[in-house]
Amino acid sequence: MGSKKIQAVLEWALALVLIFFVVKDSSYLNYYHLSPIKAHEQSERTFYYGPSEIIEEFDFGDIRIYLAKYKDWFSANTVTKYAGVFWQPGSHVNGFKIEEEEDISYTWSSSKINEELMLMKYYGIVTNPKIDKVELDVTVGYVWDEEVPEDDIETLSESLDDHRMFLFHWNENEDNYLALALRGLDEKGNIIYEENLR
Amino acid sequence: MGKWIRRIIILASLIMLIPNIFSFFSELGSDIPKHIRDEVESGNAIVYDVNEEVIVDQDTINFKHVVRTEDETMVIYEVHKHEPGWSFPTGALELKDEDGNDYSIQGGGSAGKPWGSIITMGYEPLPENVESIILDFNWYDRSFQLEVSLIGEGNSHG
Structure with missing residues (x-):
């Protein structure tokens, strides 16, 4: 040679x-992944949290929300699409404590995904076994402490599955909801739990 | 033709690796900020070398020094990240003494490195009689405790 x-x-x-x-x-x-679940897993790994058990995956095109549970915590981690093909960690990977003595443990978070989408998430987990359905009262066009007439209240509702978790979500750029109250109802429709959110 | 392809690859790769090469050499210098070294020289600060390694998940936390002054207690550590992602939850690292007293965080900063970051956290000053501290990390189900002895004159170097 x-x-x-x-x-x-x-x-x-x-x-x-x-x-x-x-x-x-x-x-x-x-940092960027071809699959959203990989981005979710990396987000949790580098946050020193989980790996959580994914209860439900919500697919909104350019974003995925993973409603998940890990030991005594619940979370709704969000990952977002990047450059059309990649997925990157988004927001709210952090878990919130499941308060066993409360009927419902919940939290909310809002994050700007892009110019069109301001994603609001109201999510939680129900510990009271009597509760069968969760309702969230919302309204539009009222300020924080203003009295809202019954007619202007919209009620979002979610029936619970075995996993007992729920997620209400909306785009604040389209529906600028103000959350008023969170309720837990039994199968007959009786109110078991009610929390004023204002 | 092949000659130029491989040389362009070598050159392009070297350019992309400049931050890594640069940080490799700058590692050889001191990791204590200049203003603290000045304090040490003028006798206003005492440096204790720690050099203890703790693993948190897939990352390595390298505790380098504890610097004790009248105004604060500084804990200097490196976080070597296995992969990019969230930054280290500095607020979850508490400083306690042997009697369980808590010293809260007054401020801090972190300098990004290709491998992670160097973190300098300032806690409330320690009373003179404290001879040992516990760095107590609690984050979800992750936790560690590291005891650091602060006996003696420390290290005069910076």
Whole structure:
């Protein structure tokens, strides 16, 4: 083998080693994923939380919400699409404590996904076994402490599955809801739990 | 032709790796901020080397120094991240003494590195008689306790 050939082989070897390091250390390739679930898992891993048990996945095109449970906590982690093909960690990976002595443990969060979408999530978990259905009263066009007439109240409702978790969501750019009250009802429709949210 | 392809690859890769190469060499210097080194030299601060490693999930937390001054207690540590993502929850690391007294965080900062970050957290100052502290981390079901002895004159170097 001539010295030119040896040099060529060595240079190719160096080029490959360097490519390996570029790929290995690339935050781009390590951060963006082709599948949303991978982005969700990485989000939890790097947050030192979970791995949670995914109760339900909500598919809204460019975003996915993972309603999940991990030991004594519940969460609704959101991952978002990036550059059309990739998925990246989004917001609210953090778990909230399931308060066993409360009938319902809940939280809410709002995050700007893009110019069109301001995603509001009202979510939680029901611990009182008598509760069969969760309702959320909302209204539009009223300020925080204003009296809202009955006719202007809209009630969102969700029947509970075995997993006992619920998620209300809306786009605040389309429906600028003000949440008024959260209720838990038994199968006959009796109010078991009611929390004023204002 | 092949000659130029491979050389362009080598050059492009080296350019992309500049931050890594740079940080590798800057690691060899001191990790204590300049203003603290000045404090140490003028006798207003005592540096205790810790050099303890703790694993949290897939990341390595490297506790480097505890710096004690009249105004604050600084804990300097490196977080070596296995993969990019959320930053280390500095607020979950509490500083306690042997009697269980809590010293709350007064401020802090972090410097990003290609491998993670160097974090400098300032806690309330310790009373003079405290000779050992416990760094107490509690985050969901993750936790660790690290005891650091603060006996002696510390290390005069920076």
